[in-house]
Amino acid sequence: MQQHTMDKIFSVLVIGLAIGCGIVAFRYSYESSYFPRLLSAFIAVMGAVLLVRLQAKRPSEDGDAQNKKDQLVAALSVFTGIAAYAFGMQIINFELSTVIFIAGFIYFLGYRNLVVIVLVSLGITALLYGVFFEFLAVSRPESLFFE
Missing domain, CATH: 1.10.287 (Helix Hairpins)
Known part of the structure; x- marks a missing residue:
């Protein structure tokens, strides 16, 4: 197909x-x-x-076989990153896992300016925290460390 x-x-x-x-x-x-x-x-x-x-x-x-291989690697990378993020939220807390995940995602996409990566990661994490935990009053996920 x-x-x-x-x-x-x-x-x-x-x-x-x-x-x-x-x-x-x-x-x-x-x-x-x-x-x-x-x-x-x-x-x-x-x-x-x-x-x-x-x-x-x-x-x-x-596309050719190389294109399909690249797409498979990209898909596996995304799913592996999401699984690691979910696992990280259970071990460390939401905030640290989110900053690490977003920074890694931006770096994986090819952007290499460290200052921008850190600022964007912190900003998105703060936005998510504000929307979910403050505005929508969703309870924070429990973690093994850093309650």
Whole structure:
């Protein structure tokens, strides 16, 4: 099956799952389901944007073997990074794990200015902390060290 077709199937599945999650979220009270409703709507919109972009783009032949290998390495790197981040939140705390994950992600993308990496990592971590733990009053994940 061509990559273009698989991407279309993926975007339709994402839209369907987001709509399903949104329907489930609307069964709960507004206060407890505000964030899941917003997240479901955002994911559905992103899936629709991907589907529209795929419709506008012509399908091309799959790349050579090296291109597929590079895509596989990139995908494995992303999943490994996310798994390490989740594991890090359980061992150390949310804040340190998030700063390390974001800094590593920016570095992996090829940006090498250390000052900018540190500032962006700290800023995004502070923003996430403010939104989730202060504004939405979500409880912080428990960790082995640094409560």
